[in-house]
Amino acid sequence: MFFATDRKLSEFSTFSIGGPIRYFAEVKTAVEMKEGILFAKEQSLPFFILGKGSNCLFSDRGFNGVVLLNRIDFCEWREPYVTVGAGTSFSYLGVQSAKLGLTGLEFAAGIPASVGGAIFMNAGANGKETCETLVSVTFMNEDGKIHEYTKEELDFSYRHSRFQTLIGAIISARFRLTCEPTARKKQLEIIDYRMKTQPLKQKSIGCIFRNPSGASAGRLIQESGLKGLRIGGAKVSEIHANFIVNEKLATSDDVHQLIKEVQEQVLQKTGIQLQPEIRVIPYV
Numbered sequence: 001m002f003f004a005t006d007r008k009l010s011e012f013s014t015f016s017i018g019g020p021i022r023y024f025a026e027v028k029t030a031v032e033m034k035e036g037i038l039f040a041k042e043q044s045l046p047f048f049i050l051g052k053g054s055n056c057l058f059s060d061r062g063f064n065g066v067v068l069l070n071r072i073d074f075c076e077w078r079e080p081y082v083t084v085g086a087g088t089s090f091s092y093l094g095v096q097s098a099k100l101g102l103t104g105l106e107f108a109a110g111i112p113a114s115v116g117g118a119i120f121m122n123a124g125a126n127g128k129e130t131c132e133t134l135v136s137v138t139f140m141n142e143d144g145k146i147h148e149y150t151k152e153e154l155d156f157s158y159r160h161s162r163f164q165t166l167i168g169a170i171i172s173a174r175f176r177l178t179c180e181p182t183a184r185k186k187q188l189e190i191i192d193y194r195m196k197t198q199p200l201k202q203k204s205i206g207c208i209f210r211n212p213s214g215a216s217a218g219r220l221i222q223e224s225g226l227k228g229l230r231i232g233g234a235k236v237s238e239i240h241a242n243f244i245v246n247e248k249l250a251t252s253d254d255v256h257q258l259i260k261e262v263q264e265q266v267l268q269k270t271g272i273q274l275q276p277e278i279r280v281i282p283y284v
Contacts, residue, residue: 001025001035003066009058009281012050012069014112015205015246017255019062019283026069028087030171033068034144037169040066041142046284049169051087051114054205055121060252061283070116072171080177081135086116086170090123090130093175098187103180104133106187110194112206116170120163121279122156126190131156133175141168159210159277199239203246208259209274217274218242221262224269231258256280 003025009018022045027033040047046065072085075093080102084093093115094108107125111118118130119137134151141147155162163170194200209217221227221241229236233250236258237243244258263274 001027001032001039003039007067009053009062009067012053013056013058013205014052014054014203015057015250015255016203017060017246017250017252018058019060021062021067022064023066024069025066026071028071028073030072030140030146033070033072033140033169033171036066036068037140037142038144048281049116051117052089052112054112055117055123055277056205056279056281057252057255058281059283063281064284068169070114070169074172080179081174082177083172083174084115085172086114086119088115089113090115090118094187097175097177098183101179101181101183102177103183103186104128104177105175106183106190109187109191110200115173119170119173120161121159121277122161124159125194129156129158131161133177135174135176137163137173138171139163139166139168140171141166146171197240199237199243199245202237204237204243205278207242207277208244208262209242210277212272212274215272216242220266220270220272220274224262224266226262226265229258229261231261234258236262 003023007021007024010016025036027036048067050067050069070087072087074085076083090108090111090113094105097105107128113123123130137149139147211217218241226236227238227241232254233248234244234254235247237245267273
């Protein structure tokens with residue numbers, strides 16, 4: 001397997017933020033994933049599995065370890081089931097399933113995540129979550145061994161899965177969908193609404209904060225008068241207040257400072273402590 005030493009995380013971030021990677025490789029099969037994971041182990045280095053580069057805030061210093069870009073990309077349709085590679089676009093999966101008249105993943109269209117990333121974070125939108133139609137997941141641990149987990153074993157909750165406490169890589173997943181002729185129509189309505197209410201044409205990593213119980217993080221930020229608040233090149237979106245956009249060569253530090261400022265002002269004005277939804281990936 002070839003490992004590059006001249007790549008930067010900013011190339012793979014939907015935020016265009018992130019410094020140099022010590023070792024980088026694309027993996028297209030489970031065999032290659034095992035090679036990459038074992039290479040990191042042999043070198044006594046941490047490794048990070050990269051999907052679409054959304055929902056992650058990378059360090060300006062980069063990552064002092066092994067980054068494996070998951071390109072395990074396939075879809076096998078045997079209605080009502082679909083088995084899909086973890087490197088497959090979650091948005092593509094959502095669009096294709098709806099076009100086939102299958103319901104359950106309409107909300108995935110437009111979400112800039114890989115299937116593996118969506119499962120890892122239990123991504124959700126429009127009142128739906130990834131885990132709802134999930135049947136099982138194939139996972140490779142830090143020793144390169146494969147294990148298949150059922151949904152019931154994975155401790156899913158709001159933006160959480162068991163994978164957040166495991167070391168390894170999601171290889172593939174199986175979903176069970178339901179026949180519904182109006183699935184595509186419903187999906188197009190979701191896409192239209194998202195286009196009007198989210199800064200999809202700007203550089204961002206999705207929603208920054210979790211929604212507190214019974215409240216909307218975006219609404220709390222907006223009602224605190226923070227739309228348009230800027231630190232360096234990072235700015236609270238004027239379209240959707242729970243997004244931070246990279247307007248002018250923002251650094252990771254700009255984003256960290258802006259997150260802290262939003263948290264402090266919302267707490268002062270509402271008494272609610274917002275908790276980040278994004279993953280912060282340190283240099284290590």
